[in-house]
Amino acid sequence: AGLTATLRLLDSGASVMLVEKEKRLGGNSAKASSGINAWTSTRTEAHANDTLASFVADTAKSALRDAGFSHTGSMIELLASRSEAAIEWLKARTTIDLSKVAQLGGHSFARTHRPSNGMIGAELVFALQKEVKRFEASGSLRLCSGCRVTRLLQDGPEGAEGAVLGVAYADAAGDEHEARAADTMLATGGFASDRSSASLLATHRPDLLHFPTTNGDWATGDGMKLAMNIGASTVDMDRVQIHPTGFVDAKDLDASTKVLCGEMMRGVGGLLLTPNGTRFVNELAPRDKVVAAELATGATEFAIVLNAAASKEAGKHAELYERKGLLSRVVGAAGLAGYMAGMRGAADAATLAPRLSSELEAYSATAAAGGGDPW
Ligand SMILES: Cc1cc2nc3c(=O)[nH]c(=O)nc-3n(C[C@H](O)[C@H](O)[C@H](O)COP(=O)(O)OP(=O)(O)OC[C@H]3O[C@@H](n4cnc5c(N)ncnc54)[C@H](O)[C@@H]3O)c2cc1C
Structure with a gap:
C-alpha cells in the first residue's frame, strides 16, 4: 500500500519521504503468493458469467459481512468496483505480468490475478520499488529504510485534536529525528505478529494468540497505535482472519x-486430507469454513496433496516449497501413505495406503464425472 501510494504521489509531481522500519521494502506484501483479486470486464470462458455484484457478494461472504453493512459494506463495494482499474494501473505503470487468472477459495469465478510463473508479492514489490526508486535521483523521493516511526507530530499538545504535521522516527542507530510534511499517510499493515500480553491481538482476539502466524515480525499494528495515541478511533479490529494452510516444517x-x-x-487442485487419509471439506470454500472444518476434525496437521497436473500448474510455487523441504514428492498411494505415516496423529502406512487409494480414486471419479463431490 505504501509503495503504491508513493508511486501515485510521485507521478502526480509531489515530493515524498518514505519511512520504512525494515531494511528492505515490501512488508507482508512481498510475501503474498496467490494473487490479487479483481473483477475485470474482459471476459474469458473461465469467468464468462461473472459480475461485479457477484464479486462484492463473495467478498462480503468471506468477510462474514452482509454486503450492505455500513462501513465495511461500502468499503467492499469501493474496493471491488475499483479493482479493475487497480489491475490495469499495475499493468500499465510497471512491468509486472498478471496474465494468469485463477478461481481460488471463496470465489464463484476466476478472479485472482498472478504472474504466469512466479510469486505475486515478490514480483509486485520488485516492480513497484524499481519505479519508485527512479525518483531518488531527482530528489523528489527520500527513502529512509531501517527507520521506525514512533510518533505523529501534531499542531498543539500531544493527544489533542491538532492537525498532523509529520512523524518522529528512530533511525537504525536509535537516534530520534523529526520529519515534517504537508500530508502524512500511514500504511503500516496489520498486527498478527503483535504477540505481547498488551498487544492489539491480545486485546481484540485473545483466542487467536496460540495460532502460529505467517506474517513478518514487522506486523505489530504500529500505525493503528500511532493513530490511536492521538485520539483516532478504530473499526473492525476483531476481524483477524485465520488462513487454513501453513506449512509444518519437519525441522x-x-x-x-x-x-x-x-x-x-x-486453487490448482490440492486436496486436504486428515492424518487418517480422509477428505473433510470443499478445499475452495471460504477460509472460515475450511478452518472450521479443520478444527472440527480434532487433528493438528493435515496433508495437502497435489497430483502431477496440479503440481505443474503450481509451477515455481511447488518448486520453491520442495526446495525448502516443505513439500515432498511421493509416488502413488503407497508413497503418500509412507509420507503421511510420519505426521502427528497419523495411522500407520499399511492402514493408510488402501484408505488413500480409495479416497483418491473416489475423488478422481467425481472429477471425471464433473460433479457429485460430497463436500
Ligand atoms: C504469507 C502471506 C501471504 C499472503 N498472500 C496474499 C495473496 O496472495 N493475495 C492477497 O491479496 N493478500 C495476501 N496476503 C495479505 C497481504 O499480503 C496483505 O493484506 C498486504 O500485504 C497488506 O499490505 P500493507 O501495505 O497494508 O502492509 P505491508 O505490506 O505489511 O506493509 C507495511 C509496511 O509498513 C512497515 N512498518 C510497520 N510499522 C512501521 C513503523 N512504525 N515505521 C515504519 N515502517 C513501519 C512494515 O515494515 C511494512 O514494510 C498475504 C499475507 C501473508 C502474510
Whole structure:
C-alpha cells in the first residue's frame, strides 16, 4: 500500500519521504503468493458469467459481512468496483505480468490475478520499488529504510485534536529525528505478529494468540497505535482472519511463524486430507469454513496433496516449497501413505495406503464425472 501510494504521489509531481522500519521494502506484501483479486470486464470462458455484484457478494461472504453493512459494506463495494482499474494501473505503470487468472477459495469465478510463473508479492514489490526508486535521483523521493516511526507530530499538545504535521522516527542507530510534511499517510499493515500480553491481538482476539502466524515480525499494528495515541478511533479490529494452510516444517514442528501454503495451492487442485487419509471439506470454500472444518476434525496437521497436473500448474510455487523441504514428492498411494505415516496423529502406512487409494480414486471419479463431490 505504501509503495503504491508513493508511486501515485510521485507521478502526480509531489515530493515524498518514505519511512520504512525494515531494511528492505515490501512488508507482508512481498510475501503474498496467490494473487490479487479483481473483477475485470474482459471476459474469458473461465469467468464468462461473472459480475461485479457477484464479486462484492463473495467478498462480503468471506468477510462474514452482509454486503450492505455500513462501513465495511461500502468499503467492499469501493474496493471491488475499483479493482479493475487497480489491475490495469499495475499493468500499465510497471512491468509486472498478471496474465494468469485463477478461481481460488471463496470465489464463484476466476478472479485472482498472478504472474504466469512466479510469486505475486515478490514480483509486485520488485516492480513497484524499481519505479519508485527512479525518483531518488531527482530528489523528489527520500527513502529512509531501517527507520521506525514512533510518533505523529501534531499542531498543539500531544493527544489533542491538532492537525498532523509529520512523524518522529528512530533511525537504525536509535537516534530520534523529526520529519515534517504537508500530508502524512500511514500504511503500516496489520498486527498478527503483535504477540505481547498488551498487544492489539491480545486485546481484540485473545483466542487467536496460540495460532502460529505467517506474517513478518514487522506486523505489530504500529500505525493503528500511532493513530490511536492521538485520539483516532478504530473499526473492525476483531476481524483477524485465520488462513487454513501453513506449512509444518519437519525441522521445527511447532514454530510460531510459518511459511504460508498459499490459497493457490488449493486453487490448482490440492486436496486436504486428515492424518487418517480422509477428505473433510470443499478445499475452495471460504477460509472460515475450511478452518472450521479443520478444527472440527480434532487433528493438528493435515496433508495437502497435489497430483502431477496440479503440481505443474503450481509451477515455481511447488518448486520453491520442495526446495525448502516443505513439500515432498511421493509416488502413488503407497508413497503418500509412507509420507503421511510420519505426521502427528497419523495411522500407520499399511492402514493408510488402501484408505488413500480409495479416497483418491473416489475423488478422481467425481472429477471425471464433473460433479457429485460430497463436500
Ligand atoms: C504469507 C502471506 C501471504 C499472503 N498472500 C496474499 C495473496 O496472495 N493475495 C492477497 O491479496 N493478500 C495476501 N496476503 C495479505 C497481504 O499480503 C496483505 O493484506 C498486504 O500485504 C497488506 O499490505 P500493507 O501495505 O497494508 O502492509 P505491508 O505490506 O505489511 O506493509 C507495511 C509496511 O509498513 C512497515 N512498518 C510497520 N510499522 C512501521 C513503523 N512504525 N515505521 C515504519 N515502517 C513501519 C512494515 O515494515 C511494512 O514494510 C498475504 C499475507 C501473508 C502474510
